[in-house]
Amino acid sequence: MPDVPKRGFSIDEFIRRLAAIQSQMSAQGIGALLLTTEHDIFYFSGFLSQFWQSPTRPWYVIIPDQGRPIAVIPEIGVNAMSSEFIQDIRSWPAPHPEDDGISLLTDALLEVLSRSVSSVIGINKGSETHIRMPLNDFERLGNNLSQARPNFKMIDATPAIRAVRMIKSESEIDKIRYVAQCVSNVFDRLFLFSDIGMTDAQLFRTFTTECLSAGVDTVSYLVGGAGRHGYDDIISPPSGRRLQDADVLIFDTGCTFDGYFCDFDRNYGFGSVNDAAKRAYQAVWQATEAGLKMARPGNTCAQVFSTMHAVLEKAGAIGETVGRYGHGLGIQLTEPPSFAAWEHTVLREGMVMTLEPGMFYRPGKMIVHEENIVIRKAGPELLSRRAPPELPIKLS
Amino acid sequence: MPDVPKRGFSIDEFIRRLAAIQSQMSAQGIGALLLTTEHDIFYFSGFLSQFWQSPTRPWYVIIPDQGRPIAVIPEIGVNAMSSEFIQDIRSWPAPHPEDDGISLLTDALLEVLSRSVSSVIGINKGSETHIRMPLNDFERLGNNLSQARPNFKMIDATPAIRAVRMIKSESEIDKIRYVAQCVSNVFDRLFLFSDIGMTDAQLFRTFTTECLSAGVDTVSYLVGGAGRHGYDDIISPPSGRRLQDADVLIFDTGCTFDGYFCDFDRNYGFGSVNDAAKRAYQAVWQATEAGLKMARPGNTCAQVFSTMHAVLEKAGAIGETVGRYGHGLGIQLTEPPSFAAWEHTVLREGMVMTLEPGMFYRPGKMIVHEENIVIRKAGPELLSRRAPPELPIKLS
Numbered sequence A, B: 001m002p003d004v005p006k007r008g009f010s011i012d013e014f015i016r017r018l019a020a021i022q023s024q025m026s027a028q029g030i031g032a033l034l035l036t037t038e039h040d041i042f043y044f045s046g047f048l049s050q051f052w053q054s055p056t057r058p059w060y061v062i063i064p065d066q067g068r069p070i071a072v073i074p075e076i077g078v079n080a081m082s083s084e085f086i087q088d089i090r091s092w093p094a095p096h097p098e099d100d101g102i103s104l105l106t107d108a109l110l111e112v113l114s115r116s117v118s119s120v121i122g123i124n125k126g127s128e129t130h131i132r133m134p135l136n137d138f139e140r141l142g143n144n145l146s147q148a149r150p151n152f153k154m155i156d157a158t159p160a161i162r163a164v165r166m167i168k169s170e171s172e173i174d175k176i177r178y179v180a181q182c183v184s185n186v187f188d189r190l191f192l193f194s195d196i197g198m199t200d201a202q203l204f205r206t207f208t209t210e211c212l213s214a215g216v217d218t219v220s221y222l223v224g225g226a227g228r229h230g231y232d233d234i235i236s237p238p239s240g241r242r243l244q245d246a247d248v249l250i251f252d253t254g255c256t257f258d259g260y261f262c263d264f265d266r267n268y269g270f271g272s273v274n275d276a277a278k279r280a281y282q283a284v285w286q287a288t289e290a291g292l293k294m295a296r297p298g299n300t301c302a303q304v305f306s307t308m309h310a311v312l313e314k315a316g317a318i319g320e321t322v323g324r325y326g327h328g329l330g331i332q333l334t335e336p337p338s339f340a341a342w343e344h345t346v347l348r349e350g351m352v353m354t355l356e357p358g359m360f361y362r363p364g365k366m367i368v369h370e371e372n373i374v375i376r377k378a379g380p381e382l383l384s385r386r387a388p389p390e391l392p393i394k395l396s
Helices: A011-028 A038-045 A075-081 A102-114 A135-148 A158-166 A170-188 A200-214 A275-294 A301-314 B011-028 B038-045 B075-081 B102-114 B135-148 B158-166 B170-188 B200-213 B275-294 B301-314
Strands: A032-035 A060-064 A070-074 A088-092 A120-123 A153-156 A218-228 A247-257 A264-270 A335-338 A352-355 A358-362 A365-368 A371-376 A379-382 B032-035 B060-064 B070-074 B088-092 B120-123 B153-156 B218-228 B247-257 B264-270 B335-338 B352-355 B358-362 B365-368 B371-376 B379-382
Touching: A011 A038, A011 A060, A011 A120, A011 A158, A032 A038, A032 A102, A038 A060, A060 A102, A070 A075, A070 A102, A075 A088, A088 A102, A102 A135, A158 A335, A170 A200, A170 A247, A170 A264, A170 A352, A170 A371, A200 A218, A200 A247, A200 B200, A247 A365, A264 A275, A264 A365, A275 A301, A275 A352, A275 A358, A275 A365, A275 A371, A275 A379, B011 B038, B011 B060, B011 B120, B011 B158, B032 B038, B032 B102, B038 B060, B060 B102, B070 B075, B070 B102, B075 B088, B088 B102, B102 B135, B158 B335, B170 B200, B170 B247, B170 B264, B170 B352, B170 B371, B200 B218, B200 B247, B247 B365, B264 B275, B264 B365, B275 B301, B275 B352, B275 B358, B275 B365, B275 B371, B275 B379
Parallel strands: A032 A120, A070 A088, A120 A153, B032 B120, B070 B088, B120 B153
Antiparallel strands: A032 A060, A060 A070, A218 A247, A247 A264, A352 A371, A358 A365, A371 A379, B032 B060, B060 B070, B218 B247, B247 B264, B352 B371, B358 B365, B371 B379
16 A cells, blocks of 8 residues: 555645735735635635535635635534634534525625725636535625625636646645555456456445555545447446446546545456457557657647547547546546647646546447646656556456 | 345436426426536436536536426536436537537527526525536526527526425435435444544544445445544544544444435444433434424424424533534435424425434533434334434443
């Protein structure tokens, strides 16, 4: 088992993140940044809880343009939110349908703006984001603020938050590497616990247990499936289908350690898999090789995409449905940026990414491959253990 | 292991759900209902996937006031969404930042409204809901619709959706009962795999593995902790603390089967737990007994709450932080309604609920108890196996 990284972060890490976002806020003229989602709040406060799965209570964190964050949260969370870094916590007995924190939140935002030269509140409005609060409450908040401060404006802070979160610290990278190595260990021994005749539900359950034994905290994301010489769907839960001769099995998993994800897949053949499937596997592996060569500071995501795309085209790809060949990775299973034709973000040191080329080599027959990397000055460092260049096959 | 229910639902179940929501829509004058979240879409279409964990792509389902739902979704999901029930699927190669499905969605909504006498679109705006799409896209959609159909209105459909989802069918209840029984089996044998000296991380990992072996699909939610004679926090992840003499350990878990949750907890004492903690346990158990007597059709949630509250007050409760004594349960870990003083919803047959009384018996020392029930004509049916009336204690 790989060495287990320390849980949590030093206060320095949060102070650095705060300085980074406040610098972005200053550039955009934002006086207060309002965070509503699990991942933004975890990133800027350290608050980690599975309690987010209950949709009942809203949680808010405000980043002022100067000074420490202010948490406006349900009473049930005060203890878990308190830390050396987060000390200004305002709470109410949630759920409280008449006023579920909106008065408290209004007052806190007005207080922050009253100390700022700016009347601008930043909030996530862009791609890959949403606002986790009831729309009625969001409208009420807007009305409250307009009444108290008629010149206030709300603008899209997605670019600011994205810019900060995209660059990972060494402590963050350590956690992702650890969980990717744990899962690599499980993938390496997959044939020891999988066989023709097992149902996909049994395979999923066994794989999950193996990941937990290997040292991950949670198997938050596990999809996959099998099909003769390839599959046509990589996002479905188990159906009860039994593994059979000539199947290609894929598992794609996002396991976590201390709130940080790995996200990669592996393919396995059983019995008499045909040559077309084997060649498609080689093609996605080679596309990843090409991607690895291009994934270095200064190149754009679109360049990495085109390089991988050329390899797949040449190998006879007739299409894909995923819409991109990889993405950012960290406290969410998928984060910006994307390896896609339309993504002109420039790669920088410290970005943690997946390379995920996939192709249909004939209708209904797909092979997808995925690795996790961090961009270093001299090129990528692999966080997952590189898959074998040929499709591993278990002969019956 | 309890008998495993059939996965999925018959098409009749979806037709019944559709008729139920269309009846609510008709009463509210809604011409088209727009769904954006994992759980609403699962409920009305049967689409179940862990892929929702990626925030990258929006997914939309429209319920017209007549006829079958229309799915407007990323290409990657077409195969998994297709079913006997869902046949009208419109897709685009997502992610696509310039137009991530908004033109398609606009056209589909306009098409539905053009067949309706109503110009009203329903969307979730109320408590315990949010809109899972970028706010920029939501604004763009509103502008598109206003231009094409100036008289269109968007109203809060939360009460309509809530009314339908709150009443569970027997097929839904079977899944919840199954997963609650699996977890009851694990709770019954907890002392066999837990001991003083183990870290909470080890306990969490072992508990998860035991649940998977017991037959659940996922251990989606697992929180808990231990403290001397009681705990002060029930929402935190493991901290690395070791179980010690006089600890009360709580596990609170939401495991799933086929997309359906159980949600209940159990308490365990180790060694020399004091009498105050034992009495607090008896009090929350007795409060649950009182709740069970009141949880029948015709009573309001507030009545059940008051009955439980009286028991806890009498037992010397000095407060709680959860904000309620239980809630609805189904495809989400927590669903409406709440057992709370402000909740005047009347209990009806088929509602699946948790009874979750909790109390601080002194500052920093809390005991919380929870059971899962379904409301039947003659009173509640327990879905979890009733906890013992006295705190179980493992003597060293």
